[in-house]
Amino acid sequence: MRAAIATGEYHLGGETFINRHIEHLFGGNTVVVCGRFHGDNPYGKSYFVRRDGLSGKDILIAPWWLLRNRIRHGTSRLPFGEAKVALTKFVRDEGVEVILAEFGTQALALAPLANDLGIPIFTYFRGTDASKAIRTERMRAAYRKMMPRLAGVFSVSQFLLNNLKRHNITHPNSHVIPSGVDVRRFAPQDKVPLSFMAVGRFVEKKAPLITLRAFADATQGFPAAKLDFIGDGPLLEATRALAEEIGVTGKVRFHGAQPHDTVRDRLMSTQFFLQHSVTARDGNTEGLPTAIQEAMACGCITISTRHAGIPEAIDEGDTGFLVDEHDDVGFTAAVSTAIAVDDPAAMSQRARKVAEDRFDNHTLLKVLERRIQDTLADRD
Incomplete structure (x- = not known):
């Protein structure tokens, strides 16, 4: 089966889950x-x-089409004019049989075209x-109009499906399939005692200041404790400044953004993984963080929050520990x-076992393929 993977940007190193679909879905038969x-096309895909x-012609007709699509579909994201003709030609020439839109927002743009071409389209909600x-009600209304156009819906967590359902955005063929992790590449090594790691963008949703202060307070009597921060972002300098202010620069290392292999290599010998995820003021949440799945596969004991799909991964007190969002003391x-x-x-081993049982992306890829194939078989 030949699949088109629709995504916002190709190729992003941090979107390992999407890149895996591009490389491996249906044996790599993808565009x-x-x-x-x-400019980076490592898989040699069309x-x-x-x-x-x-084009000049499309610029002239854009006002009419943008208004028409907004009224009819609830969004102006849809291709039109010569751009639509070119995309239609690409899809037909490539023999696309199914479309997987990796985000709900991508599905908004492509679902009407897929319907017109008679190509089933699925979407994957991620966060x-x-x-x-x-x-906004405008976007909620657009999603409601989109849902009947889809052959099915996937989500990385039940939390996200529930969040959509609260706004009457539902699909009868919905399934939770986490992004997963390559448990063969992410595996435990001997743990460095009192080693901690936090991975991710320095943004409000990751609450790096809370993470740093909690580490500093909890490890006051442990001079050997070390925390490695990997990532960059707008709160990086503020976090560095806090480390200076509270006197823990000797225990905290800021590595900036690093290649995925570097993250893996450090996680394998890390004992504790920290991620204080919170709902940002603009409503942005996690889905089910890939970093936590990778940390569990490496046997890290994870300390995180009861946020989004994280409680679907961590069994409190058994594989890690959870607190409420913004609970600094907790x-x-x-x-x-x-x-x-x-x-x-023993806790490290249990975390690893959960990752093997729930988050093996080789197994989850097969589940995704089977769900798509079963849906299409039922439509015939």
């Missing part, structure tokens, strides 16, 4: 439809860039597209509790 392309700029994106206490675990090796 890419993207909003932006940065690709189509939807936002390469409007922002089922949280921040639906804060997060510090959870770090202290993790340090004092009687048998950290």
Whole structure:
């Protein structure tokens, strides 16, 4: 089966889950439809860039089409004019049999075209597209109009499906399939005692200041404790400044953004993983963070929050510890509790076992393929 993977940008190193679909879905029989392309095509795929700029003719007709699509479909994202003709030609020439839109917002743009061409289209909700994106009634209404056009819906967590359902955005063929992790590449090594890691953008949703302060407070009596921050973002300098202010620069290392292999190599020997995820003021949430799945596969004891799909991954007190969002005191206490675990090796092994059972992306890829194939078989 030949699939078109629709995504916002191709190729982004941090979107390992999407890149895996591009490389491996249906044995790699895929093409890419993207909003932006940065010149990196490591899988040698045929690709189509939807936002390469409007032709002169399309610029002239844009006001009419944007208004028409907004009224009819609830969104102006749809291709029109010569851009639509070019995309239609690409899809037909490539023999596309099914479309997987990797975000709900991508499905908005492509579902009507897929219906016109008689090509079944599925979408995958991953986080922002089922949280921040639906804060406005306009977007919620667009999603409601879109749902009947889809052959099925996937989500990385039940939390996101529930979030959509609260706004009457539902589909009868919906399934939770986490992004998963390559448990063969992410595997435990000997743990460095009192080693901590936090991975991700330095943004409000990750609450790096809470993470840093909790680590500092909980490890006051442990001079050997070390925290590695990997990532960059707008709150990086503020977090560095806080480390200076509270006197822990000797225990905290800021590595900036790093290649995925570097993250893996450090996670494998890390004992504790910290991620204080919160709902940002703009409504943005996680789905089910890939970093937590990777940390569990590496046998890290995870301290995180009861946020989005994270409780669907971590069994409290068994594979890690959870606190409420913005609970600074509770997060510090959870770090202290993790340090004092009687048998950290056993907890590490349980975390690894959960990752093998729930988050093996080889298994989850087969589940995704089977769900798509079963849906299409039922339509015949």
